[in-house]
Amino acid sequence: MIGQLIVEGLAIGACYGLMAIGVVIIYKTSEVVNFAQGEMAMFSTFIAYHILSYYHYPFWLALIITMVFAILLGMFIEFAFLRPAKEPTALGLIVITLGAEMLLMGLAGWKWGAEQKYFEIPMSFNVTHEPIKGVIISDWAIGVFVIAAILMTLLYLFFKYTRVGVAMKATQQNKNAAKIMGVRVERMFSLAWGLSSLMGAIAAMFFASRATLDPNFMMEPFLRAFAAAVLGGLMSIPGVLIGGGLLGLIENFFGYVWPEWKPIVAFLVIVLVLCVRPSGLFAKHYIKKV
Amino acid sequence: MDMKREYYEDIELIGSGVVLFWSAAFLIFLFTLPIYMPNYYIYLLNIIIVNVILAVGLNILVGYTGQISLGHAGFFAIGAYGTVFLMTHFQIPFVFALPLAAFIAAFFGFILGLPALRLEGPYLAIATLGFGLAIMHVIGTWDIFGGRMGLHAPPLDLGIPKMGFSWVLESDVSMYYLILIIAVIMIVSAINLMKTRVGRAFVAIRDSDIAAEVMGVNLTIYKTLAFAISAFYAGIAGGLFAFVCGFFDPFTFNMILSIVFLVMVVVGGLGSILGAIMGATLITYLQYDLLKNVSETPYLGDFLISVSRKWFTVIGLENFGSIALGLIMIGIIIFEPLGMYGVWIRIKKYWMTWPF
Numbered sequence: 131m132i133g134q135l136i137v138e139g140l141a142i143g144a145c146y147g148l149m150a151i152g153v154v155i156i157y158k159t160s161e162v163v164n165f166a167q168g169e170m171a172m173f174s175t176f177i178a179y180h181i182l183s184y185y186h187y188p189f190w191l192a193l194i195i196t197m198v199f200a201i202l203l204g205m206f207i208e209f210a211f212l213r214p215a216k217e218p219t220a221l222g223l224i225v226i227t228l229g230a231e232m233l234l235m236g237l238a239g240w241k242w243g244a245e246q247k248y249f250e251i252p253m254s255f256n257v258t259h260e261p262i263k264g265v266i267i268s269d270w271a272i273g274v275f276v277i278a279a280i281l282m283t284l285l286y287l288f289f290k291y292t293r294v295g296v297a298m299k300a301t302q303q304n305k306n307a308a309k310i311m312g313v314r315v316e317r318m319f320s321l322a323w324g325l326s327s328l329m330g331a332i333a334a335m336f337f338a339s340r341a342t343l344d345p346n347f348m349m350e351p352f353l354r355a356f357a358a359a360v361l362g363g364l365m366s367i368p369g370v371l372i373g374g375g376l377l378g379l380i381e382n383f384f385g386y387v388w389p390e391w392k393p394i395v396a397f398l399v400i401v402l403v404l405c406v407r408p409s410g411l412f413a414k415h416y417i418k419k420v
Numbered sequence: 421m422d423m424k425r426e427y428y429e430d431i432e433l434i435g436s437g438v439v440l441f442w443s444a445a446f447l448i449f450l451f452t453l454p455i456y457m458p459n460y461y462i463y464l465l466n467i468i469i470v471n472v473i474l475a476v477g478l479n480i481l482v483g484y485t486g487q488i489s490l491g492h493a494g495f496f497a498i499g500a501y502g503t504v505f506l507m508t509h510f511q512i513p514f515v516f517a518l519p520l521a522a523f524i525a526a527f528f529g530f531i532l533g534l535p536a537l538r539l540e541g542p543y544l545a546i547a548t549l550g551f552g553l554a555i556m557h558v559i560g561t562w563d564i565f566g567g568r569m570g571l572h573a574p575p576l577d578l579g580i581p582k583m584g585f586s587w588v589l590e591s592d593v594s595m596y597y598l599i600l601i602i603a604v605i606m607i608v609s610a611i612n613l614m615k616t617r618v619g620r621a622f623v624a625i626r627d628s629d630i631a632a633e634v635m636g637v638n639l640t641i642y643k644t645l646a647f648a649i650s651a652f653y654a655g656i657a658g659g660l661f662a663f664v665c666g667f668f669d670p671f672t673f674n675m676i677l678s679i680v681f682l683v684m685v686v687v688g689g690l691g692s693i694l695g696a697i698m699g700a701t702l703i704t705y706l707q708y709d710l711l712k713n714v715s716e717t718p719y720l721g722d723f724l725i726s727v728s729r730k731w732f733t734v735i736g737l738e739n740f741g742s743i744a745l746g747l748i749m750i751g752i753i754i755f756e757p758l759g760m761y762g763v764w765i766r767i768k769k770y771w772m773t774w775p776f
Contacts, residue, residue: 157542163541163542163545211750211754214754215753215754215757216754218753218757219757220488220541221482221488221686221690222686222753222757223753224488224542224545225682225683225686225749225752225753226749226750226753226754228679228682228683228746228749229683229745229746229747229748229749229750229753230746230750231679231746232676232679232742232743232745232746232749233742233743233746233747233750234746235739235742235746236739236740236741236742236743236744236745236746237739237743238739239736239738239739239742240728240732240733240736240737240739240740240743241731241732241733241736242733242736243733243735243736244736244739345739349675353546353549353553353675356546357546357550360542360543360546364542364543390561391557391561393553393557394550394553394554394557394558396550397546397549397550397551397553397554398550398554400546400547400550401535401547401550401551404535404538404539404543404546404547405534405535405538408538408539408543409543410543
């Protein structure tokens with residue numbers, strides 16, 4: 131039973147981690163906390179659903195179209211909503227992303243209605259294997275682990291070896307210095323939004339195939355992912371993945387012991403952790419200097 | 421324009437005779453409003469005034485003290501459930517139950533203020549958000565609070581039934597007067613609070629908490645106090661909301677409501693009481709009246725229905741309110757970060773210096 135809980139918790143946690151990486155990429159690059167992350171992912175998933183159910187394209191083609199759409203959506207939101215804001219405060223930025231969230235949620239509700247839909251991916255939740263006795267692992271969980279590993283490797287390679295990745299890292303470290311060195315900082319912001327929207331869309335497809343698809347379905351997972359990002363410290367990508375895993379495990383174990391308190395236990399843990407370490411587990415606390 | 425000649429003018433409750441005249445005229449207008457308003461609009465007005473109380477309180481926290489809260493629906497819920505619970509289970513009369521529930525909310529605000537001492541920005545946002553969700557979940561899970569079925573508010577009795585003296589408010593109009601009087605008291609005390617030592621400490625914390633601490637502002641006391649006061653306002657608003665609606669369930673107090681509260685303050689203008697009042701009025705009106713019945717508005721409604729037929733679904737048109745709110749939020753930050761209060765200041769300046 132414990133093995134089962136661990137596998138399940140880690141799989142969910144990896145999904146949270148993927149979402150949270152999106153949050154972190156944006157936060158590190160442009161210092162915006164993106165509350166629209168979940169809804170951007172939800173909208174992209176709906177696009178995939180639309181392509182699959184109305185045009186009957188094969189899944190992998192729909193996936194590629196959706197990924198392209200997700201990147202464009204992220205870039206569009208940065209370009210249209212965040213770039214025009216002149217010297218916004220931290221609260222102003224949060225309000226803009228909350229506005230984008232409401233906007234996307236409304237659009238999805240207008241287009242696809244509020245009723246719940248089924249979204250299927252080739253990695254089914256019902257096909258299970260039992261490699262070790264007592265540990266049941268579904269195709270879905272295997273898919274999550276494999277995709278998360280691939281994405282992590284790609285991200286690592288991207289930030290380490292490509293020109294764009296290095297430029298983005300430079301932007302994260304020091305915007306002005308990066309600008310002087312000839313990095314187009316604004317373009318990096320757009321790119322970060324596109325990248326994080328892509329990560330979110332992939333995670334959201336996993337979430338949708340596990341539960342159902344409706345305009346509100348990403349709200350709860352996003353909040354958990356955000357909590358995971360905060361737990362990991364909002365700064366380091368591996369830290370966030372660990373944070374996601376921890377959160378998934380905590381949630382699954384508490385959910386097993388006290389099922390009715392499962393939805394909020396994650397937040398209580400977060401508040402407690404933040405009281406002890408105000409900048410999350412894996413980030414160095416930054417002391418403000420005047 | 422407003423030239424101050426001595427320090428005393430800074431702490432006057434009412435700046436000039438003009439302000440006093442127009443405030444009094446507006447109050448008289450509000451008190452005579454039920455005579456020439458259809459009854460449906462009185463209900464809408466009640467909700468608007470309840471939200472005004474909340475927005476003024478939230479503005480003390482967000483606009484004046486500079487702390488973010490995405491959990492105000494939680495305090496709102498504590499006010500609503502607390503008042504009704506105290507009245508039905510302990511037979512406490514309304515006049516005591518409402519402030520008591522508000523003090524309970526203020527206590528929770530104090531508790532939430534403790535982590536706020538060490539957190540800021542996104543970390544504080546997630547902590548307050550978690551609080552709001554936790555409250556919603558607790559009231560939805562415990563059967564003593566009606567669970568998912570929700571609660572019905574008892575009759576609103578201003579007297580003390582046990583002593584044989586009862587004065588039941590039944591109509592929306594009588595409730596309107598009660599809410600209006602409470603709102604006036606709350607708003608005047610908020611304006612007054614901002615002119616005192618406490619208010620100035622709040623503003624100092626917003627501008628720079630380190631500088632404030634250096635000047636001798638006790639951050640522990642004033643940050644938790646800001647949360648507690650703000651929660652108190654939310655509690656009062658929640659208690660009144662329970663009676664305006666008559667029925668509520670845990671899902672009424674979801675996260676979107678917290679966002680909408682924040683929108684009211686931001687749209688109205690951060691750090692100004694007048695702004696909070698204007699923002700709450702506009703957003704509540706949009707939400708409960710204009711956007712709710714958007715398909716029945718002339719011209720725009722027909723246009724939207726034809727758009728829905730062609731590209732979207734007609735049944736999903738009710739989501740248009742969410743789209744409009746989102747666009748308002750984004751637009752206000754991009755084009756007018758000071759909110760409606762900023763527009764008002766600009767108009768005032770233009771006319772005061774006219775024709776220059």
